[in-house]
Structures are given as structure tokens and as C-alpha cells.
Amino acid sequence: MTLPTKPLAGVKVLELGTLIAGPFAARICAEFGADVIKVESPDGGDPLRKWRKLYEGTSLWWFVQARNKQSLTLNLKKPEAIEIVKKLVAQTDIVIENFRPGVLEKLGLSWDVLSAINPGLVMVRLSGFGQTGPYKDQPGFGAVGESMGGLRYVTGFPDRPPVRTGISIGDSIAALWAVIGALMALRHREVNGGKGQVVDVALYEAVFAMMESLIPEFDMMGFIRERTGNIMPGITPSSIHTTQDGKHIQIGANGDAIFKRFMQAIGRHDLADDPALTDNAGRDQRRDELYQVIDSWVAGQNEAQAMALLNRAEVPASRVYSVEDMFHDPQYLAREMIQHATLPDGKSFKMPGIVPKLSDTPGSTEWLGPELGAHTESILTSLDIAPELIEALKTKGVI
Ligand SMILES: CC(C)(COP(=O)(O)OP(=O)(O)OC[C@H]1O[C@@H](n2cnc3c(N)ncnc32)[C@H](O)[C@@H]1OP(=O)(O)O)[C@@H](O)C(=O)NCCC(=O)NCCSC(=O)C(=O)O
Incomplete structure (x- = not known):
């Protein structure tokens, strides 16, 4: 028997999400061998395709964030698209979504509906504030989660307003929790009769979970941790x-x-x-x-x-490394943290290597973020949807 070369080979992930939090979680799964289908609006797809620096009209971030994923266009406002999602869910292990709570319910894709189709489904839901509680319906970006979760309050210098860390750290931490939750739920499914569950990750809680001794220090001593610049009072030097x-x-x-x-x-x-x-x-x-x-x-x-x-x-x-320093650093180079790939037009492309390193079944980049809808036809064909019907779906603006 040949063993799979990647740890998540055979795991099917359906990504219904945009920007960072959900897509980064799915990207990690894709790097480690999961079969990831990313659903995108036919009308331009994930806005991340146009974020930050563009090369020939496509974000350089996109090529990395969507590596190893398949792009399926579906206009989720059309009933035919919802039927296709349901067919996919029947054969999916993990759905990862990061719409505002209630959006999937409005589309007819609630947990109750999806788990009835596939009782083994694990549904990872990332949102600003969680799926319950008084704030659940509010939209939330990572920056908002970082503010509410406590990170911004303690970041910066005491005589200046709070500052951003320089990256969308709240979204990325949420993605890590999402993957941890998904893997725990898969493990639970495996040993407990095959039943899936919901993994509810709130951006603010993802950040809050990193806040060290903040809570007991306030509770026991009334101590409010403040901004201290680069030093860590109590831990010197x-x-x-x-x-x-x-x-x-x-x-x-x-x-x-x-x-x-x-x-x-x-x-x-x-x-x-x-x-x-x-x-x-x-x-x-x-x-x-x-x-x-x-x-x-x-x-x-x-x-x-x-x-x-x-x-x-x-x-x-x-x-303190700039990106330029990374390109020349022997440790980065020895551990292949700067990877080489080729863009669709043949231009050489450097991107971050894969973390973490698994000794026997490491992750790898198989292909870069695909063109919008690059896999629509092959995915629909695999669902036994006939070519004429695929054409009709195109004409109707479903795909
Ligand atoms: C990111 C958001 C703030 C964006 O807010 P909104 O623009 O108001 O989007 P919503 O999610 O509420 O709703 C999106 C609407 O698009 C529709 N929609 C979505 N996908 C599709 C497709 N494929 N086809 C057709 N329509 C679609 C969906 O049905 C909703 O319709 P209607 O219901 O008819 O409106 C929110 O999605 C959110 O709170 N998400 C959870 C938190 C999160 O992940 N944030 C991180 C983003 S990155 C980040 O934080 C950062 O970079 O910083």
C-alpha cells in the first residue's frame, strides 16, 4: 500500500469565504494535501484577488493565499447554485465559511440544512463576534477583533495611541484556531460514531485567547495592562x-x-x-x-x-529584518522559507515557504492561486452535471 504523501490527503474542504480569515484556514489545509474547492462569486470572485500589489491585474497575495485550491464560480443568490453547494456538501468533510452570521442561513445553507445532508460534516464558521451573543449580526474585520480582543490596547507606546501590528494578525490567528478546531472535530468524528459539529471562531476571541495573564491580573489585583512599547515590564531585559x-x-x-x-x-x-x-x-x-x-x-x-x-x-x-534581509538570510534559505514558482505568463515568482515542517509528510505548493472559475467545469462534471446543463448555468449567470 502506498501511504499518502501529505497528511490531509483525502480530506475534502469546501471554502465559502473571502479575504483572509476563512481563506487562510483553507490555504493551510490545501498546503497539507486537502482537496479544497473555493466557491467564488462569478462577479469578480474573492476581493483578495485585487488586494495590495497587482501583477497583470491579479494580486500577488492571491497567488499564495489560494495556492493548491480549486476555484468554482457560483452565484449563491441563484437556487441552482445552492443545489450545487448541497451536492458538494454531501461529499465534503469540512466547510469553512467567513460570512457575517446569518448570511448562509438567508441563502438556505444553515447548519441544520447542511448537517442533515451530511451528518459527518464539520462546519467551521469564522465571524467578527461569534455565532451567538448580542453582537453576532455585526460585520467585523480583523482590525475590529484586534481592538475588542485586547491586542490594540496593549500595542504601542504609552504616550501614543494604540497601533496596528503591521499585518492582519487577528484574521490570521483566527484562521489558525479554525484549522485547530477543524482537526479536533475530525478526530472526534473518527472516534465517536462519525458525527460532525460546528467550530465557531470569533475574531475577537481568537485574539483574546492570546492575551496571556490579562484576565487573572485584573481580577486578582485590579491591574490593567497598558502599552509599554518594546519592553516587557516584569521580564527584563x-x-x-x-x-x-x-x-x-x-x-x-x-x-x-x-x-x-x-x-x-x-x-x-x-x-x-x-x-x-x-x-x-x-x-x-x-x-x-x-x-x-x-x-x-x-x-x-x-x-x-x-x-x-x-x-x-x-x-x-x-x-529587525526587512523583507530584503529575508531574501539573503542563510537560515531562511537553508529551510526553504523563500520558495520559487512560475506565474502563468512564465515570470519567476518568489513566495513564502510552508509552515510547519512535517518530517515525513510535509506540505508543498502544487499550483498557484487559480484564475476565477478555472475548475468550475471539472467540478460540475464530477457531480454528473451534463455539458448542456453547464452551458445553461453559464447563460443563466449561475456560474
Ligand atoms: C468581511 C465582512 C465584514 C464583509 O461584510 P459585508 O460586505 O456586509 O458582507 P456579508 O458577509 O455580510 O455578506 C456578503 C453578501 O454577499 C453575498 N455573497 C457572498 N458570496 C456570494 C456569491 N458567491 N454569490 C452571490 N452572493 C454572494 C452574501 O449572500 C451577502 O449578501 P446579502 O446578505 O444579500 O448582503 C463580513 O463578511 C464579516 O463580518 N465576516 C466575518 C468576519 C470576517 O471574516 N472578517 C474578516 C475579513 S478580512 C479582514 O478582516 C481584514 O482584512 O482585516
């Missing part, structure tokens, strides 16, 4: 420092042995041997003094000098 040549490096010397090595390496034996600084609590009490010492040492080095010394002393540290 760990921060970003500016070099003589104007670069930024992150140094994490917040370990007892690491701190000692660092101070020895920069010639501060007085601090390395100070009994009051042997543990985190002691260091944190003298936080301002230590940051001044490190700031001024880094300010006297250029980036390469500082990094060489930090590496020699085995102090966890990194330059």
Missing part, C-alpha cells in the same frame, strides 16, 4: 535598541545565565557579578538602569559588530 548605523536589533537577555553572559561579553563584570541581578525580579527592579547600559552599548556598535558579539556570547538576538 528584553527590548529593541538602535545601533550606531541606525539599525534596530532585538536583544532578549531575560534569562539568568544569558544576562550574565551578555554583561561579561560587553565588559560589565560588575553587573554580571552583582548578586541583586541574578534573577528576573532583581533585574526588573533596576530596569531603567539596565536599559540605559544596553542602549548605550548598542549605540556604540554598528549592526554587524553588535550581532557578532551577541552571537558569540549566545545571547538571543536578531536584527
Whole structure:
């Protein structure tokens, strides 16, 4: 018997979603071998196709976000399209959707309807606020989830308004929860009689789940965590420092042995041997003094000098990488984190490698995000829909 080469080979996913949260979850499944059909409106498809930088009219993000997926156009406002979705659901393991709660119900594709067609179905539902509760009907973007979930409040400097992290982190974290939930539900189905269930992921809760000790600290001590810039009060020293040549490096010397090595390496034996600084609590009490010492040492080095010394002393540290740095970095290259592919017109294309790395059944890129509706005919044919009927569906604007 030949073993499948990818861990999710044979798992069928139907994606009813747009932009980031749902599609990123389905992308992870597709990278690891699931058979992913993405339903898109015939009228332009997923708006992500036009987000950020375009190459010959298509978003470069799209090529990555939809890799290994099949594109099926369906106008879900047409009853024929709903019938096609139902046929697909009959043979689907996981539906991933990120419409506003109630949208699928209005279309006649509620959980009750879909689970009656396929009792083993796992339905992953991503939304701003969840499928229940007073806010459930509100639309929600990742930025809103990051604000409500607590991330924005603690991100930035204390004397400035909250800032964005630089990427749509709320959507992407929600996608990870979605995949975790889907895999847990599949496992449960396998060992408990084949019954599926709903995985309800709210953007704000996806972020909230990352908020460390926020809740018990407030509950027990009335402590409200505030913005602290690059430092982590209570965990010292760990921060970003500016070099003589104007670069930024992150140094994490917040370990007892690491701190000692660092101070020895920069010639501060007085601090390395100070009994009051042997543990985190002691260091944190003298936080301002230590940051001044490190700031001024880094300010006297250029980036390469500082990094060489930090590496020699085995102090966890990194330059703050731009994308350009990634392209030349030996660690990125050794672990194939920058992959090469070819765009439809033959142009060379670099994209992120696949995370995580599985030793025996790794993920891979089979093809880049497809053209709108590239797989419509083959999928409909596989559902035994005759060619004349497919033509008729086209004429009626269903596909
Ligand atoms: C992303 C949204 C805010 C977008 O809000 P809206 O533009 O109001 O969209 P809705 O989902 O409410 O509804 C979309 C409408 O399109 C219709 N619709 C959808 N797909 C189709 C197809 N294939 N064919 C025809 N019609 C379609 C659907 O029936 C709805 O019709 P009507 O019912 O007739 O209106 C919302 O979808 C949402 O809250 N989603 C859950 C949270 C989420 O995933 N957000 C992350 C997005 S990315 C992000 O946050 C970020 O980048 O940052």
C-alpha cells in the first residue's frame, strides 16, 4: 500500500469565504494535501484577488493565499447554485465559511440544512463576534477583533495611541484556531460514531485567547495592562535598541545565565557579578538602569559588530529584518522559507515557504492561486452535471 504523501490527503474542504480569515484556514489545509474547492462569486470572485500589489491585474497575495485550491464560480443568490453547494456538501468533510452570521442561513445553507445532508460534516464558521451573543449580526474585520480582543490596547507606546501590528494578525490567528478546531472535530468524528459539529471562531476571541495573564491580573489585583512599547515590564531585559548605523536589533537577555553572559561579553563584570541581578525580579527592579547600559552599548556598535558579539556570547538576538534581509538570510534559505514558482505568463515568482515542517509528510505548493472559475467545469462534471446543463448555468449567470 502506498501511504499518502501529505497528511490531509483525502480530506475534502469546501471554502465559502473571502479575504483572509476563512481563506487562510483553507490555504493551510490545501498546503497539507486537502482537496479544497473555493466557491467564488462569478462577479469578480474573492476581493483578495485585487488586494495590495497587482501583477497583470491579479494580486500577488492571491497567488499564495489560494495556492493548491480549486476555484468554482457560483452565484449563491441563484437556487441552482445552492443545489450545487448541497451536492458538494454531501461529499465534503469540512466547510469553512467567513460570512457575517446569518448570511448562509438567508441563502438556505444553515447548519441544520447542511448537517442533515451530511451528518459527518464539520462546519467551521469564522465571524467578527461569534455565532451567538448580542453582537453576532455585526460585520467585523480583523482590525475590529484586534481592538475588542485586547491586542490594540496593549500595542504601542504609552504616550501614543494604540497601533496596528503591521499585518492582519487577528484574521490570521483566527484562521489558525479554525484549522485547530477543524482537526479536533475530525478526530472526534473518527472516534465517536462519525458525527460532525460546528467550530465557531470569533475574531475577537481568537485574539483574546492570546492575551496571556490579562484576565487573572485584573481580577486578582485590579491591574490593567497598558502599552509599554518594546519592553516587557516584569521580564527584563528584553527590548529593541538602535545601533550606531541606525539599525534596530532585538536583544532578549531575560534569562539568568544569558544576562550574565551578555554583561561579561560587553565588559560589565560588575553587573554580571552583582548578586541583586541574578534573577528576573532583581533585574526588573533596576530596569531603567539596565536599559540605559544596553542602549548605550548598542549605540556604540554598528549592526554587524553588535550581532557578532551577541552571537558569540549566545545571547538571543536578531536584527529587525526587512523583507530584503529575508531574501539573503542563510537560515531562511537553508529551510526553504523563500520558495520559487512560475506565474502563468512564465515570470519567476518568489513566495513564502510552508509552515510547519512535517518530517515525513510535509506540505508543498502544487499550483498557484487559480484564475476565477478555472475548475468550475471539472467540478460540475464530477457531480454528473451534463455539458448542456453547464452551458445553461453559464447563460443563466449561475456560474
Ligand atoms: C468581511 C465582512 C465584514 C464583509 O461584510 P459585508 O460586505 O456586509 O458582507 P456579508 O458577509 O455580510 O455578506 C456578503 C453578501 O454577499 C453575498 N455573497 C457572498 N458570496 C456570494 C456569491 N458567491 N454569490 C452571490 N452572493 C454572494 C452574501 O449572500 C451577502 O449578501 P446579502 O446578505 O444579500 O448582503 C463580513 O463578511 C464579516 O463580518 N465576516 C466575518 C468576519 C470576517 O471574516 N472578517 C474578516 C475579513 S478580512 C479582514 O478582516 C481584514 O482584512 O482585516
